[in-house]
Amino acid sequence: MEIDFTRLRYFVAVAEELHFKRAADRLMITPPPLSKQIKLLEKELGGELFERTYHEVRLTTLGAQLLGPARDILRQVDELKETAEQITKGTTPIRVGATAYAPSDFLAQLETAVARQPEPTEFSVPGSAAEVTAKLVSGHIDLGLIHLPSSDRRLRHKIVATYQGAIAVRFDDPLAGQEMVGIEALRDRDVVIDFARPNPVVLAGLTRRLNARGVTRIVRTTSQLGGELEMATQVFNRHLVAVVSYAPASAIGRIFSPPEFDLIPIDENTWPPAEIALAWVPDRLRHPAQMESLVDRISAAVAPVRHGLG
Incomplete structure (x- = not known):
């Protein structure tokens, strides 16, 4: 056969x-x-x-x-x-993979930082943070950009970006026009977190945290993984509230921009920021110390680390 x-x-x-x-x-x-x-x-x-x-x-x-x-x-x-x-090629490039669901402007910074390193590198965007983690553990990539938390104890990581939470609402929503909102303002509202759907761990964690804050009406808007435009359309048509990262310069930030939408930061006293990290599996590497040095250099190159109003 x-x-x-x-x-x-x-x-x-x-x-x-x-x-x-x-x-x-x-x-x-x-x-x-x-x-x-x-x-x-x-x-x-x-x-x-x-x-x-x-x-x-x-x-x-x-x-x-x-x-x-x-x-x-x-x-x-x-x-x-x-x-x-x-x-056949002699020198093996360092393979760097990034979650496609990190803010797009940060991904562009990261790709530039990786390309400028003295070591030969390969940069790819394989999918969700879960897929990046799977490739790290299987040895198909050497360094990965993921959302935290990660449940895999084999990973070591360094946080390279922190994003304040935000809500996206229609321009005429009762919450529109505010400089900042508390997460409790979303009680009794239909809330969308479909941007996290490709990563079940992050999705489950967000759902638990929202429920603990009294935000229980979590609705689904997309029929496929991702689907930011579909999500935005339904937020507009159904007067929903989307919980996203405060990243106005990213693709999703531009989608949820005026005049159709308003992107409003969430008070960090009521909702902790999202963390993005570079992760690696030391047991999969011949020289873990060299990887830590590379991570430090990339981390310095993609500053500023904190995004939002604080």
Whole structure:
């Protein structure tokens, strides 16, 4: 039996998304060829990998049992490629990955800082902080930008940015026009935190903290991971309140800008700021001390650390 590694990657993507369109977007292809390649893989393996209905996609028993081995095979293939690249190219670049859900202006600063380091580097934005953490732990990247807190004790980290919380509301909302609000002002309001949906740990933590402050009406506005424009549209149409980071120069800050919206800082006495950190796994590195030196240099280059009114 011969199995195409590309088809295995397609299988894993669909299995993780349980949605052909999202998996196709992630793989940067269109759904029809993805569906065709999955069918060819099913033919090679002798059984169906997914149960497809109009409303959902589920793994079959065969698919569920093959998902783990497929991931292991792909990991080994990636490691083989990396080993060959190290041997043929000599110098191995330091691989830096960043969560796509950090403020966009800060990501631009970070990428510039990484590129200016004397060591050869590679910069990528693989997805959520959870995905960045997974790549750190698996050894696919050496340094990662993540949101805190992180539940993985294997990580070491250094905070490189702190963002004051903010709310985004429609221009004619009762809260619009205020210089600052307390988090208690969101009680009895429908509140959106969909920007955190790609990171289940952060999403759960935000939900618990809001509930503890008496903010319990958490609503969902996006049908897919991310979807800032969809979130903004529903905040406008349904008079919702979005809890975000106070980063007016970022992409999401510009989306929630006048004249349609008002972005208002949250009083830090009522809501702690968000922390973003550079993280690494010492056990995965040959020279952990060199990584700490690199982190210190990058951290200094992306100053100022604190964003907001304070």
